[in-house]
Every structure is written in structure tokens, then in C-alpha cells.
Amino acid sequence: MKKSYKLTVSALSLVLVAGSLLAGCGKKENTAAPQGGTAADAKKPTYTFRLAETHPPDYPTTLGDKKFAELVKERSGGRIKIDVFPSAQLGEEKAVIEQVQLGAIEFTRVSTGSMAGFNKDYGVFSLPYIFDNEAHMWKFLQGAEGEKLLDSLQASKMKGLSYFEPGARSFYTKKPVTKLEDLKGMKIRVIQNQVNVDIMKALNVNATPMAYGEVFSSLQTGVIDGAENNYPSYYSSKHYEVAKNYLLDQHQRVPEVLLASKATWDKLSDEDKKIVKQAALDSVQYQRDEWKKYEQDSEAKVKAAGAVITQVADIKPWQEAVKPVIDKYRPEYKAVLDAIDAAKK
Ligand code: GTR
Numbered sequence: 001m002k003k004s005y006k007l008t009v010s011a012l013s014l015v016l017v018a019g020s021l022l023a024g025c026g027k028k029e030n031t032a033a034p035q036g037g038t039a040a041d042a043k044k045p046t047y048t049f050r051l052a053e054t055h056p057p058d059y060p061t062t063l064g065d066k067k068f069a070e071l072v073k074e075r076s077g078g079r080i081k082i083d084v085f086p087s088a089q090l091g092e093e094k095a096v097i098e099q100v101q102l103g104a105i106e107f108t109r110v111s112t113g114s115m116a117g118f119n120k121d122y123g124v125f126s127l128p129y130i131f132d133n134e135a136h137m138w139k140f141l142q143g144a145e146g147e148k149l150l151d152s153l154q155a156s157k158m159k160g161l162s163y164f165e166p167g168a169r170s171f172y173t174k175k176p177v178t179k180l181e182d183l184k185g186m187k188i189r190v191i192q193n194q195v196n197v198d199i200m201k202a203l204n205v206n207a208t209p210m211a212y213g214e215v216f217s218s219l220q221t222g223v224i225d226g227a228e229n230n231y232p233s234y235y236s237s238k239h240y241e242v243a244k245n246y247l248l249d250q251h252q253r254v255p256e257v258l259l260a261s262k263a264t265w266d267k268l269s270d271e272d273k274k275i276v277k278q279a280a281l282d283s284v285q286y287q288r289d290e291w292k293k294y295e296q297d298s299e300a301k302v303k304a305a306g307a308v309i310t311q312v313a314d315i316k317p318w319q320e321a322v323k324p325v326i327d328k329y330r331p332e333y334k335a336v337l338d339a340i341d342a343a344k345k
Contacts, residue, residue: 037077044271046079049106049264052090052099054212059236060294061256062086064164064287065109068258071279080272082107092211094192101157103263109164113254116193119156121149124333126195128251128322129315130340134165137253145339150257159265161280164256165291167230172239172246174225178310180249180317186225189215191254198325199251203318212237219243228252232291235298240307249312251322258283 051069053062062084069082090096090105093114099105101118112125124130131137140146141163150160177183184204190196192209200207208224218224219242226243228251234240258280268276303309312318330337 037079041077041079044079044269046081048081048083050090051082051084051107051109052088052096052105053084053086053109054088054093054096055086055233056236057086058294059086060232060287060290061109061164063290064283065258067283067286068161068279071282072276075275075279076272080275088213092213094211097158100259100261103261105261106264107258107260109256109258111166111191111254112163112257113191113193113196113252115153115257116191116195118158119153120332121152121336123193123195123329124336125254126191126193126199126252127326127329127333127337128199129319130326130337131253132344134253136344137255140340140343141255143339143343145336149336150259153259154262157262159260159262161258161260161277162284164258164284165288166254166256167232167291167295168250169228169230169252169254170246170248170250171228172226172234172243172307174219174222174243174245176245176308177226177247179247179312180321183226183247187223189218189224189227195325195329198328199322202322202325215239216242231295231298231302235302240302240305244305244307246302246307246309247312248309249315249318251318 051065053059053065055062065084065086069084072080072082091099093108093110094117096105096108097110097114097118100108112122115122116126131140146163150162153160171177171183171188173183173186173188175182175186177186180203185206187206187208188200189208189210190200192211197207197209208218210218210224215224215227216237216239219227219239226245227239229237229239234246240246260276265273265276326337
């Protein structure tokens with residue numbers, strides 16, 4: 001059953017790619033002045049691009065994507081149109097990233113956790129407990145090293161534009177769990193990357209990497225015992241309906257990233273590059289505000305639905321348990337980890 005679902009999804013994305021190539025989506029179309037544009041704009045190229053998003057239309061990252069698209073449209077005098085495709089309509093994150101590398105999808109918003117399999121530098125974001133809190137994370141992301149990491153995506157045929165708020169990830173399970181020891185031996189779904197596998201091993205958990213869209217049915221049928229995510233995803237994916245024990249250990253803050261295909265980026269004029277980059281940066285505060293609201297709402301809704309929430313009182317044993325993972329990766333990510341530490345002050 002799972003196999004045929006996968007086949008259908010990949011067949012569907014093939015059709016979508018073929019469709020977009022045939023329709024010349026994302027190609028230059030030198031036509032009449034776009035609506036709302038000036039006479040000077042009429043001489044410049046017009047574009048229609050697609051942006052892939054895994055979350056539903058009302059989710060804060062999707063709202064951030066839409067704000068970005070709106071600013072680009074406005075500031076280009078209607079010449080650059082970015083259509084946001086929510087709810088994984090264009091595929092799961094791994095498949096979307098592959099298509100972005102090819103230039104078949106022009107933009108996407110994904111987790112830096114999913115990016116780790118495509119760009120080694122991005123593994124650092126999945127390391128546990130590297131950020132003390134949201135403020136610490138943003139101070140790092142908005143500093144020089146954060147910007148450098150966005151740009152480093154060019155080596156992987158992409159161009160990072162801005163980060164979005166990701167909240168903190170915690171475990172949720174079908175069986176009651178109130179402490180670290182309770183997770184022992186459980187099969188827990190993680191985003192597909194090696195750092196996640198190492199973290200789970202350090203916590204005596206069986207990591208089960210799989211696509212986000214498969215988690216609900218895997219929880220339902222008992223293929224996995226649990227997963228981990230932030231409040232907004234726990235709520236919007238309805239995972240709380242099938243795994244109602246939420247243990248707030250907050251092991252990761254894995255930034256969301258808005259990015260473009262390098263193929264798309266390279267064909268933009270300097271003026272259009274500036275418009276796109278600035279619009280991405282200017283949509284961040286809006287996304288962060290929307291995140292706060294949605295996060296509070298999600299918490300209230302899952303509680304009202306009967307989720308059992310346990311706040312981890314002492315995080316030290318968790319941090320101790322995953323220390324070998326940090327030690328393993330410290331040499332590789334030394335410069336970035338030093339910059340993250342420096343951003344604490
Ligand atoms: C969410 C994130 C998604 C996706 C998902 C997952 O928090 O926003 O982009 O990566 O987690 O666990 O796969």
C-alpha cells in the first residue's frame with residue numbers, strides 16, 4: 001500500500017515537472033507591460049515561478065512564503081510572479097530539493113534538516129541543544145556566519161535567501177513517556193539525515209528516517225512508535241491524534257530556509273536579484289509573528305484535544321546523553337559552532 005502511494009506521488013511529480021517544462025513555466029516571457037507595472041517595466045523580462053511548501057495554506061511558513069511572493073510581485077511592478085504550492089503538492093521535501101537543483105522547481109521553503117543530505121554544511125543545524133533559545137538562534141542566523149551558510153548553498157545548485165522561525169522540536173509517542181528512559185528502544189521517525197540518526201542512537205532510540213507525509217499513517221499503523229517536531233507541525237499534521245504523549249525536551253531548533261534554484265537565480269538581472277533577496281529578508285519578521293500566534297494556538301488546540309504534555313524539568317541528563325554527538329561533529333563544524341557560541345553573548 002505504501003509502495004503504490006510512493007509510486008503515485010513520484011508519477012504525479014513527473015507529470016508536474018513535464019507539465020511545467022511544456023508550459024514554459026519560469027521562462028522569460030517578454031510580453032506587454034504587466035498589470036500595475038510602469039512603461040519601463042514593460043521592457044524588462046516577466047517570469048512566473050513556482051514555490052514548493054510542504055505545509056498547509058494557513059501554516060506560518062506558508063504565510064511567510066506568500067508574503068515573500070507578494071513583496072516580489074509588488075516591487076517588480078508585477079513582472080515576477082511566484083505561485084506558492086502548499087501541502088506538498090509538488091512532492092515531499094527531498095524530492096522537491098532534487099527538482100530545485102535541476103531548476104524544474106524555482107523556489108522552495110524547506111527545513112535545514114532536509115538540506116543536510118544535500119549540503120554537508122547544513123548538518124550543523126540538526127545538532128542538539130546548540131541554541132539556548134529563539135533569541136540566541138536568531139542572533140546567529142542574522143549574523144555573518146548565518147548569511148555565509150545561506151550563500152554556501154550555491155555549491156549545491158541552490159541559493160539561500162532567508163531563514164524562517166522553526167520553533168523547538170520535542171518527542172511525541174503513542175505510549176506514555178514522561179522521561180528520557182521511557183524512550184528506550186522505541187522506533188522514532190526523524191528527518192532523513194545522519195546527525196539525526198546519531199542523536200537517536202545516543203538517546204537509545206531506533207531512528208526511522210522517512211518523509212514527513214508518511215508519518216501519520218506510520219503512527220496509525222504502528223510502523224513507528226513516535227516522532228518529533230514542534231507544536232505547529234504536531235498540530236497541523238494531526239499527529240497528536242495518533243501519538244498523544246508530547247514530551248517537551250526541545251532537543252533541536254532546526255531553522256527553516258527559503259531558497260531558490262541556482263539555475264533560476266543565475267538568470268535574474270542584478271536588479272531582480274536584489275528584489276528577490278530583499279523580499280525574502282523582509283518577509284522574515286512577518287513569518288516570525290505568524291509563528292508565535294500559530295504556536296500558541298497549536299498548543300491550546302492539542303491540549304484541548306487531550307494530548308498529554310510533559311515538560312522536561314531537568315534538561316541536563318538529555319544534554320549529557322547527546323554530548324558524544326556534538327563531540328563527533330565539533331571538528332567538522334568548528335567555525336560555525338564557535339560562531340554559535342559567540343552569539344550567546
Ligand atoms: C517541520 C518542518 C518541515 C518538515 C517537517 C519534518 O517542522 O517545517 O519543513 O521538515 O518538520 O519533520 O519533516
